[in-house]
Structure formats: structure tokens, C-alpha cells
Amino acid sequence: MMTTRILRPMSWTSVVIALALLLVASGQAQQDEVDLKIGGDVGRPPSFAVPDCLALTPDAATAEAARTIAEVLWDDLEFEREFRMIPRDVYRTIPAARSIGDLAFNRWAELGADGVVSCSVRALSGTQIEITARLFSVRSLDNAFSVQYTGTNQNVRRYAHQLSDEIHRQQRGLEGVARTRIAFVSDRDGESVLGLVEDRPVKEVYFADYDGANVQRVTATRTLNLFPSWSPDGRAIGYTSYVSGFPDVVVSHLFEGRMTSPSSGTTSVHNSLSAFSPDGRRVAFNSNRDNSSDIYVADIDGSNVQRLTSNPAIDTSPTWSPNGQQIAFTSDRAGQPQIYVMGADGTGLRRLTYETYCDRATWSPAPFNEIAYSSKTGPGHDIKVLDLATNEVRQVTFGLGSNESPSYSPNGRHIAFTSTRGSGLKQIYTVDRDGKNLRRLTSTGNNETASWSR
Amino acid sequence: MQVRGTRSWIGVVTFAVAMLALQACVRKPPPVTPETSPLPPPASGERPAARPVTPPPPAPTPVVPPELLAPEDEFARRTLEELNRESPLEAVFFGLDSAELDERAQRAAEANADVLLRFPNWVVTIEGHCDERGTPEYNLGLGERRALAAQRYLIQLGLAESRVRTVSYGKEFPFDPGHDDAAWASNRRAHFVITSK
Numbered sequence: 001m002m003t004t005r006i007l008r009p010m011s012w013t014s015v016v017i018a019l020a021l022l023l024v025a026s027g028q029a030q031q032d033e034v035d036l037k038i039g040g041d042v043g044r045p046p047s048f049a050v051p052d053c054l055a056l057t058p059d060a061a062t063a064e065a066a067r068t069i070a071e072v073l074w075d076d077l078e079f080e081r082e083f084r085m086i087p088r089d090v091y092r093t094i095p096a097a098r099s100i101g102d103l104a105f106n107r108w109a110e111l112g113a114d115g116v117v118s119c120s121v122r123a124l125s126g127t128q129i130e131i132t133a134r135l136f137s138v139r140s141l142d143n144a145f146s147v148q149y150t151g152t153n154q155n156v157r158r159y160a161h162q163l164s165d166e167i168h169r170q171q172r173g174l175e176g177v178a179r180t181r182i183a184f185v186s187d188r189d190g191e192s193v194l195g196l197v198e199d200r201p202v203k204e205v206y207f208a209d210y211d212g213a214n215v216q217r218v219t220a221t222r223t224l225n226l227f228p229s230w231s232p233d234g235r236a237i238g239y240t241s242y243v244s245g246f247p248d249v250v251v252s253h254l255f256e257g258r259m260t261s262p263s264s265g266t267t268s269v270h271n272s273l274s275a276f277s278p279d280g281r282r283v284a285f286n287s288n289r290d291n292s293s294d295i296y297v298a299d300i301d302g303s304n305v306q307r308l309t310s311n312p313a314i315d316t317s318p319t320w321s322p323n324g325q326q327i328a329f330t331s332d333r334a335g336q337p338q339i340y341v342m343g344a345d346g347t348g349l350r351r352l353t354y355e356t357y358c359d360r361a362t363w364s365p366a367p368f369n370e371i372a373y374s375s376k377t378g379p380g381h382d383i384k385v386l387d388l389a390t391n392e393v394r395q396v397t398f399g400l401g402s403n404e405s406p407s408y409s410p411n412g413r414h415i416a417f418t419s420t421r422g423s424g425l426k427q428i429y430t431v432d433r434d435g436k437n438l439r440r441l442t443s444t445g446n447n448e449t450a451s452w453s454r
Numbered sequence: 455m456q457v458r459g460t461r462s463w464i465g466v467v468t469f470a471v472a473m474l475a476l477q478a479c480v481r482k483p484p485p486v487t488p489e490t491s492p493l494p495p496p497a498s499g500e501r502p503a504a505r506p507v508t509p510p511p512p513a514p515t516p517v518v519p520p521e522l523l524a525p526e527d528e529f530a531r532r533t534l535e536e537l538n539r540e541s542p543l544e545a546v547f548f549g550l551d552s553a554e555l556d557e558r559a560q561r562a563a564e565a566n567a568d569v570l571l572r573f574p575n576w577v578v579t580i581e582g583h584c585d586e587r588g589t590p591e592y593n594l595g596l597g598e599r600r601a602l603a604a605q606r607y608l609i610q611l612g613l614a615e616s617r618v619r620t621v622s623y624g625k626e627f628p629f630d631p632g633h634d635d636a637a638w639a640s641n642r643r644a645h646f647v648i649t650s651k
Contacts, residue, residue, distance in 0.1 A: 196538045196647050200627050224626055226590065240594075245579075246621050247594070267619055272594055286595070293595045314595035330592055336551075337592045359589040374589050381589065404589050449590060 004162070007132070007146035036144045037171055038115040038137045040084070046114035046171075048083040050074040053119040053131070054096040065129060065156040066121045072157045073117060075211060076164030076178040080413065081437065082171070086113055100136065100143060108138045115144065117167070121156075129153045133163050135171070145170050157213060177409045181453045182416050183207040183218070183228040183237050184428050188445030194222045205239050205252075210409070210452070212428070212441030218252060230453040231276045237451070238262075238274035238283060249274040249285050251300060262302045263287060273317050276300075277324050277344075284308075284318035284327055295329050297344070308346035319363045319371070320344070328352065328361040328371055339373055339386075352386060360405050365412040365454075368433065372396070372406040372415050383417050385433060396435045405449045416441070416450035529573065534648060542569050543578065543646035545629070546604050547639065550585075553599040555607055563604055566646055567611040570618075573651065580604045581645040582622040583629070585638035590624055597622030604644035619649070 040046035050073050053066035070088070078085040091111060097103040097118050108116050119133035128150065135145040147166060149159050161178035168176035185203040193200040205218040205228045219225050224242040231238065231251070241250040248265030249272065262283045263271035274285040277297075282304075284297045290307065293314040298305040309315040313333035320327055321344075328341045339353040339361045352361075357376035364370045369388045374381045377395075380402030384395050397403040401421030408415055409430075414437075416430045426446040431438045441447075529537060544562045546555065555563060570576055582601030584593040601620035608618050629645070630637035 196534055196649065197627075197645075198535075198539070203626070224623070226594075226624075226626070242621075270598070270621070273591060288598060293598060314592065314599065316595045317591040332592070332595075337589075357588065357592075359592045376588075379587075405591070 002149055002151035002159070002162070005148045007134070007148055036137075036142065038135070038139075038144055040114050045082060045084050047086055047112050048077055048115045048117065049086045049091055049108060049111065049113040050077065050088065050117045051091055051094060051096060052088075053121050053133075054098065056120050056122040059123055061153055062121050062123045062129065065131075065153060066119075068156050069119060069121065069131065069160045069163075070117075072160035072211075073119075073164055076161055076176070077117075077167065079164075079178070079211075079437070079439075080168055080172075080174060080176055081432070082168060082174060083115070086111055100134070100141075103136060105136075105138055105141060113138050115171075117163075119163075123153070124150065127152055127154075129156070131156075131159050131163075135167060155214060157209065161209070175411045177210050177411055177414065177452075180210045180410055181207045181230075181234070182210055182212075182407075182428065182430075182441065183230055183451045183453070184442070184447050185225055185228060185239075185449055186442070186445050186447040188442075188447065189217075190445070191222060193224060200224075205237060206447075207237070207453075208441060210430070211439070218254065227273050227449050229275050229451045232278055232280040232454045234453045236276075238276060240272040240274070246270050247272045249283065251283070260301065262298045262300050263296075264302050264305075271296075275318050275320055277320050278322055279324055284320065286316040286318070295327065295346075297327075306346075308342065308344075317360050319361045321363050322365050328363055330359045330361065339371065357381075358384075362406045362408055362415075364408045364433075365410055368412040370433075372408060372433075374404040374406065374417075380420070383415060383431070385415075394435075396431055396433065398435075407450045407452045409452050410454045414452075416452050418448040418450065529651070534651065537648050537651070541646065541648065543648065545640075545646070546644040548600055548642040548644070550638075550642070551588075551596070552642075553582075553596065553603045555603060559604075560607065563607045563644075564611060567608050567613055570608070570613055571611075575651050576648055577617050577619070577650045579619045579621055579647045579649050580608075581627075581647060582620065583627060583641055583643050583645060584625040585641040586625050586628060586633065587638065588625065590626070594622050594624035597624045600642070600644050 055062045055066040164178040165176040168174040187201040208215045226240040228239040249263040269289045271287045294309040317330040342349045382397045406417045426448040428441040582597035628641040
């Protein structure tokens, strides 16, 4: 449990007065909010510093939490590239401030900081902590944003993630992704499939925080599980499981301990590659039920099955448009696999790519109107992005290893994907839609086919 | 994978030796000449299967003369695991991005059909596999296409559809973990697994 209190840099009486004024003249209140946004030099993003949090209780856990929160917050703020983050080792010598009066504004100005996040951590009990964070404007000496969290001292990274998301929203009007998660499959636990053929590694479903920390295992089926995909509410993961001996779509409702299958597989009807509709009520998937590999849509309880393609070619790997009106998918009806788009009722088919080999289209969320996909560019594949308004294609990765299975962050700014760069093992990376800000999330075993939660 | 590959070929060798021994029992004097061994000679390396850049010369005779097949009780004694470890069924190999059975693939499928017609209780699952190139998503479809192509061929040869199931594993379970043409060729396959007998 975590509780949040937005702190105002005012007394309670002034809050009451401010609320009264807000009711009378909301225009004036908005003006005040704009004033709290920290700017940088002309043409440059504001520079931010995140010094270590102050540990207000002397125990080791609090000291550890104070350091972790500052480190994670710095990484989270860096991730969206809205601020120029000043490296933390530059200001280790500046003493931590206990109040705004303590803040060494001259030293922060000397470092070129426009904003400083000052935070403190206090142990309330053996299990509960309180975190107070303030964002100061170095130029105006104002308190731009204040918040207080109380909750358990387990996994303190999430306090930093929430703080980052709140600072991005308040300062930049941006929905950050620090509290999102990435699902993937992995052979990291080194287990073998139970079955008649020996020494086949399992793949199980896992998810991690967006930065790769805090990995949690979802399946332990001792079989092959592939292609996880988050439900829009982040409470379920659909995936392709071989637990019955053939590929079928399974939906695991993570917080309810129950599983459903929307696709009704049998020994001869195989289903795979599920994708939830944006409203979370339907699932698109691949099935061979009519003796051809086609795209189907069903309600998540398995009712109202609708066949969307009926072509002898392989039609697979569906992705929904953000408004749920269209579905892009892969088809090899023209020989090699290419990306196509159609209405969510199967009408209005249009071919989108004319390349060597394209697969795994992923439709970006708003405000971007583009589709990321994996394209064969040499011995391996690279991630490319097709702008649906201009039909322009830009490449995001460039020939290091094979780069496959892209998935957009919910704010559309980042793409998670599988790459064999480096060791040759498959690992999950994230990269921004302009190809910058590459980060590796995984390092144990093979990890692939990321799905970024909404 | 290496271990498994080696082991299964040890299995094939064992099987071949067993066949020849059986032959020796049935007919004397034994015509033990390796050249006419009914099974393809295993190479000595770790990846013996199919490096068929050029198709191998046509097999001189059907794979196993019917009268030389192991008697039912020989296979009946073995568990499914043992049977699959030393499988009398061969893999059917495919070309790049292809699900067509060429001459060699047809012969392998025919040999498997002969075995299955001889053991009418056996049910097999034909696993469709792909090499590591290409995406995991599309390869799942391609593996299915390969499994179905092999299944269709066996049905044409007189096997009941209910005895020949299919499943695609895409590129998930390579036979050979290598990253060269030879490895890729041995990974583009329909692998026959006996699932009940």
C-alpha cells in the first residue's frame, strides 16, 4: 500500500483561501501553475539534478532507500529526455538540504541546474517509510512541486517511479512510463520441456519493470510459452502456450488467479499470437481452424468468433490501431511476409510494406500514427517505423545482431524489442522512436518478444 | 542440443546394428555390407543429419525390407521415450522458406509411412520446425505449413488423418544449434514423434 499527498508550499489557511480564489477565478489559478514550470536556457531543455535523498532515520534500510530512490529517479527522468540530467557524481560534495532554507542555491546555479529534486526518507516503523520530495527552481528559488508518500519499505523503486511520472506530468504535461511493465518470455531458469523429446529448453512468461528491474515470473508450466501481450488494464497477459501439446492462446488474469482461453484450441485447432483490442474486450489471434492460417477476433470469453482473413497464405501477428477500428498483420500472400492493414471487420485490405521480409507490426499509441515492425535488412532484421500519414519509413536499429518483435511504450516514445547484438543471445532492449537512448533490460539466458504494458 | 543430436544418432546406429543383427538371425549367412545398410550412414561429427547442399544419391532400396523390420514385441518392449530416442522414423527436410517435399523429403516420408503402416497402433505428431533466420512470429506459421505438407503426403500414402497429428514449433527447437548453412538445413524439418503405440 502506498498513499500519496501532494504538498503545497503554503499553509493550510492559504490553501483554503487559494481554493476559494480558484473557484472564483480559475484562470488565475492556471496562471499560477504555469509559473511553477521550470524552464531551461532558450532552446535547451531544463537541467535537473537529483542528489541523494536525506535519510532522516539512522538505520541501514533507510540509508539504502534514500540512495536507491535518488538513483532510480535520476534514471527515470533521464529516460524521457525532457530534462538534461546532470550526472549525480558531479554534486556528491554538496550537502543535503533539510529545508528550502538549507538548499545551496548558489552551488546549484554554479552547476547550471535549473531544477533540483530534494527528497528525504524516514522510517515510520520496521516496515513503513515516508518519503518527502520537493522540486525547487534554482532561478526563482520557488518550490515547484512537492509530494509525500507513505507505504511499505519493500521495493522502494516504485516511489521513485511514481515521483518521476508525477514530475513529468506536472512539469511537461507528459505521461511518463516509469510505472509500466514489460512482459517477455525467457529460458533464464534453465529448465527443459517435459515431453517425449529430450533437452528442449522451456520458455516461460516473465515481466519486469520498464527498466528491467523487479523481474517476476508468470508461468511455470515446463513447456513452451510464446508471445506474451498485456491486456490494456495491465491486469492480464495473453500468451501462446503449448501446455496442452499444441499452441493455444491462454489469458492469465494475474491478480485473480484464474486463466481463460478465448480461442478454444484442440489437437487440430491451433491458435497463437493474441492481441487485446484497445478496449480490452476482444482478442485478435492467428488460428488454423478453417484449414488455413488466418486472423480471427473473439470476445475474451471465447464467444463471437469472427474470421477476418480467408486466404490460403499465412496471415498472422495481428496488432490493433489505437482506436480499435483497424488491424495490421503479416501475410505472405504476395510470396514473402509483408505488413497489411484492414478494418477490424476484415474489410478494406491494404498492403503497407514492399520489402524483403517484414513481420510483427506494432501500432503506436497516439499522438504518433505509425507502425513499427521487424524488417530483413541483411543476414538479420532491423526495427523500422512506417509513418502512416506520410508513408515514410525510418530505421531505428542498424544491423547489430538481429532486431525483432517491437512493442511500443504507452506514450509512443519508446520501443522494446529483441536483439541478438553483443553476445548472440536474445535480450530485451528499449530504444526511443528516433533510434536514440538504447538500453538493455535483460542479461540472464535468452529473453524475447517483449510486450509493453499500457 | 548437441547431446541430444549425438544421442539420437547413437540411437540410429544402435538401431541399424540391431537391424543387421536381426538380419543375421533371420538369414544366414548375413549379408553384412555397410553400403547396403538400409539406414543412411551417420557421419562421425556431432551434426550428422542432412547437410544436403546437394541432394544425396537416391537410396538403392526401400529403407527397411519389410521382413527385416523389428518384430512388434521388440518395439512393444520400449517406452515411448526410448522409442523416440532411437526412432525408426526419419526427419523430413525442407529448403529455405519452403514447405515443399522434394525427392529426398518424399522418400523419407514414404519410409515413415511404411513403418507406420506396419505398426497400425502408432500415432505420431509431425512437428514443423524452421531455421533460426526469420522472425519467431512468421516462423510459427511456416513450421505449421511444413508439418501440414508432411501430413498431407502421409495421408496420400494411405495413413488415417487421426494417426498423424501436427504441431508447429517455429524456430524454437533447432536440432542443430549452429549458425551456418549446414545447421540451418538440418533445422528446416518435419520431425516425427511417436505419441502413442
